[in-house]
Amino acid sequence: MASLNKVILIGRLGKDPEVTSFENGNKKISVTMATSERYRDRDQNWVEQTDWHNIVVWGNLANDIAEGRRNYSKGDMMYVEGKLRTRQYTDQQGAVRYVTEVIADKMMQLAPARPAQQSSYGQPYTPATEPAPTGYTPQGNFDAPDEGNDLPF
Numbered sequence: 001m002a003s004l005n006k007v008i009l010i011g012r013l014g015k016d017p018e019v020t021s022f023e024n025g026n027k028k029i030s031v032t033m034a035t036s037e038r039y040r041d042r043d044q045n046w047v048e049q050t051d052w053h054n055i056v057v058w059g060n061l062a063n064d065i066a067e068g069r070r071n072y073s074k075g076d077m078m079y080v081e082g083k084l085r086t087r088q089y090t091d092q093q094g095a096v097r098y099v100t101e102v103i104a105d106k107m108m109q110l111a112p113a114r115p116a117q118q119s120s121y122g123q124p125y126t127p128a129t130e131p132a133p134t135g136y137t138p139q140g141n142f143d144a145p146d147e148g149n150d151l152p153f
Helices: 059-066
Strands: 007-013 018-021 027-040 046-057 077-090 096-111
Touching (some): 007 096, 027 059, 046 059, 059 096
Parallel strands (some): 046 096
Antiparallel strands (some): 007 027, 007 077, 018 027, 027 046, 077 096
């Protein structure tokens, strides 16, 4: 039987991505991501639980981030897809430690930490709170049935 190791996270970056370059030209990106959920406890008080995830990126995606073709920073809302990997290492005191990481193969920014000052069209950024007026004003009485309508539906 086949197995599957797949992780999908949506959350905010906890720090700016850190780039590690190796002698052979490969790059590694490390970043943390926070995912949160809110629920009510027995006393009907809101509780927010945050989990932190270690994200590691290799290959072309790491090169894109390192070279600035993808600009990610602390606080950005991100979609991350990848697989879980647990590795062990020995710390400076000689103790064996384990760390679980998400090896990302897809990353996409859903929302920046703070809105850009200018949109891509050169207009100032203004969040839409209400639909923009269209200039169209409906005419007629929409409460009364239209007896002269020939439409079959």
